[in-house]
Amino acid sequence: MTIEILLVLGLVLSAVILFATERIPVDIVALILMATLLLSGIIAPEEAIGGFSNPATVTVGAMFILSAGLFRTGAVNLLGITLARLGALSFWLVLVVMMLAVGVLSAFINNTAAVAIFLPIALGVARDTGVSAGRLLMPLSFASMFGGVCTLIGTSTNILVSSIAGRHGLEPFGMFEMSGLGLIFFAAGSVYMLLVGVRLIPERKGEEDLRRLFGISDYLTEIVLEPEARSVGSVLADSPLLQDISIRSVEVFRDGTLLDEPGDRIVLQAGDHLKVRCDLENFRKLKERRGIALRQDSGRAPGEEAVLVEAVVAPGSTLDGRSLKQARFRSRYGLTALAVRHRGRLMREDLEMMQLRAGDVLLFEVEQHHLDHLREDKTFVLVSQVELPVFRKSRMVTAVAIVAAVVAAAATGLVPIVAGAIVGCILMVLTRCLTREEAYSAINWQVIFLLAGVLTLGTALEKSGAARLLAGYLVETVGTWGPVALVSAFYLATSLLTEMMSNNATAAMLAPIAIASAEAYGVDSRPFLMAITFAASASFMTPVGYQTNTLIYGPGQFRYADFLRVGTPLNILFWVLATIFIPRFWPF
Template identity: 40%
Template sequence: MGIELALTLVVLAGAIYLFVTEKLPVDVVALLVLCCLLMLRIVSVPDALSGFSSPATVTVAAMFVLSAAIERSGALLGIAELLARVKWRWLFALLMMLLVATISAFVNNTAAVAVFLPLVIRATSARGWGPSRFLIPLSYAAQFGGVCTLVGTSTNLLVDSLARQSGWGGFTIFEFAPLGLIFASVGVLYMMIARPLLLPDLGVPGQATHDPVGRCVAELLVTPESRLAGRRWSQLSVEGTDPRAVLLEVFRTGEALPGPANVSLEPGDRLLLAGNWADIEALRQRQRLRYDPVSSDLDGHPSTERLRAQVMVTPGSFLVDKTLRDVRFGHLYRCRVHGLHRRHPAMRAPLDRIPLAVGDVLVVDATADAIDTLGRDRGLMVLGAHPQPRVDWPRAIGAIGVLVAVMIAASLGLLPIVGAALIGCAAVVALRCITPAEAYAAIDWRVVVLLAGLLPLGLAIDNTGGADWVAARTIEWVGPYGPLFTLAAVYGLTAILTEIMSNNAAAVLVVPIAIAAAEGLGIDARPLLVAVAFAASTSFATPVGYQTNTMVYSAGGYRFTDFAKIGVPLNLLFWGMAVVLIPRFFPF
């Protein structure tokens, strides 16, 4: 063993220790590895910096921008809101996994989970279902979809880049799809069976803290397309879709109707509801109700971002003892009032006819400029504001169209994937689907630095003979049993490393070993490379093995063992499938 190889293995051991113990962030560890390799002169300066210009690194950064353009347009939100209307648990879980898996094949799976996570919590909580039965399936489904295309995960792109550097050629954008679809189908089927058996039901969590505290009163309009048109409110409880909001009154042509729960509702009726804001909002979306539109001239430009804010009436305000109608509040402040929170609610009148009192909190829908105007009024206090998620269809269509064009150009070989992705980034900015500032902010620079810092480590392992040395030891142990056993060993090693460290780091460590082992056995390396990509992109047994697992870990209130209970059998199932199926699609 030469001195360079010994030093490389020492750096490698230190990197593995830091990755496993998480004493430092993974991107910092990657930079430390890069600096060590430079100082020890194991790699040259051009090789050390090659990770920053690698097609994998550039493509990952570009895909973050394309994913953000779709996310910020609200396209994913529109899909998620359609999902929220499903009222059967099994169907909700099935459609959720299929939708997320499909989206994650083309959009960054972390972004997909980030969009669906609050909506799944809100939709399930509104029905009284425990979100803990749905959030781990959400995370796993994102991983199922990620293995179906080359751009589904950064790990796939990384393996592709390392394979090209080693002279084995890369993969086309849909080359993983036939095998990935089988894995995704089996994974969804497994989760449908195991979900009710192995996942805990931890009940409905508390409501989101950014919404008004306590019970609010809101007024919703029954529209012709509403599901409540022609039905009675009391039917909701009978059907098992209790809205968790209380119906106070039904107003028709300005008059309250007796026995509101048993009134056959008609388009134009106004429902006065009381409940937590998240429950009222979930009911509005599910039953296709609308807030009072007031006047169309308050809409503003369709592309203008609207905020939902909580505004308190303070002592000395001219609004005290006046109604919203008296002061024409909407036109005065250029906003709409969607709800009213009062410490001791006793409200049975339409919102615009309720005399306001000190301490009342109005839930308003307005632009940022209108919120500033409210904040400058001494009689009002803005307690908080946050953007309202909505679908901007022109931007959504533009962003989706660009992504489809990128996929087509790359799959037909018209452009390399990195070139198509960069042109796509320029296109979404030019079409104003995303601003330049949003594009820069959308890139997860930690992932970029991680990839750029680890790629030279892969070069060092390869150039110093480290991969050959490890592969030789591996061949001694598993080589006599044939290529199939070697594939099983490579998949198992990658899967274990992925559970305890970054999936990208695991891929960088194993790819050189897999290539050297293939060359030692005289077989095609591509089956082993596919095994690395699939094993590193599917981590189910721990909440720290993959980013999406970490996202749902605290949100679902899970314990560490909940992932192991449902994830270990799934890891073993995928391991067995990989050994049987990979050689059929990628022969030795």
């Protein structure tokens, strides 16, 4: 074993740990890997930056723009409106239609974008039908993954593995090459969710459940008692504040010190600072109550058209892993966070200092003329929209036609997918489906830098000989059971790693090893690559394994164990199906 192999394997282990813990943003980790490999001399400068010009990176960036074109023209929202109307008829009807609609949509646009579009609609249906929001949101997230494995452009991982195959002289994936097994996954996953999965999702809407879960659907906010407040001079436990408003928990601070006494011994005074937990409806009452000032809102007089808005922190956004103060939230957005819902954990630090994570829900007041700007910001996904955004409906047919042409051209082999996607982006702007600014802002640059970095690591695995070394070990151990066992092993390894770290990073690291294993075993590498591709896009066991799971985590009032309970049988089911059907669709 050479020094280069030891260094690369050490970097792979470090990458897995850093990707899994997320103490450093995943795109920064990828760039650190790139820089380390470049400085070590294992890869040349042109190889280090080659990931940025790789067809997978360019295609993924173009698909972000094409997806934005469908959204801006209202083509995607049309499905949402139809779904909302069905909500009044039957929960099961809307569940089936929603899973089908999101699955089909996710086969052609970014999964996270598809879920973000349907998120506020699903929450509205849950309120109207009296059903727990989680019983709509988890099937919504899972269905987006079912659909994402049905086409080449369904997820960035599909495009990435196809590009790695092409770089090794293999035939890139066809547009609908994955559709056969993808539809089997879609059907099996949907049946499982409808018959079993939904029933395993806890029903969390009762008041007792909320108390037991430490107010997981409540907001933590901070208020100041003004001299004219009715509760000033009264004992906390019997105060008009607690009698008139349903507050789950309250802590009283005086001169910056927590009053650690029973509520029947604390006499409230003007200027006392209270940290309280309550739901949105009681928060509205609290905000309108005379003598109560929101600490975050003190000194600010919002316009007459200001409205309360709930927004989820989007995965990979500038707020993910940072506090409001660190992100300079007030100066950047001109808004003040009034309250936060933080994954059900009882928070004691100031709201401004609280470290936020993707899936947390912020509550703030915004004037109507700022609402569109907020809705366009990729930092948030609004879940309580007061009105629908303005779409360019006259360009709807044009946007759909452009995306359809890109798909058709790639499917028929008329042009490579990367060329068709680039031309589609240009047409989106020229036909005014998108402005140039909207096209640039539609690209998720974190994903682009992540892809570029992990592709470099894949190159190092191959160039150093580490891929061949690991492949030889796999062939000598698991390979003794036959190629089907090897395919099954690659699927299982990818599935488990994807639950802990980026699916793109997992695929980029394992794909070169899969190709080397196939060469060592003397069989076609296609089945191994497909095992990695499907497994990397089927992450059901954790809320952090896939961005759509993270997005629904807060609004759905989920706990980590909920994904384990519902997702583990689904992961096992897909593993068995992959082991049976991959060798049939892609013979050795």
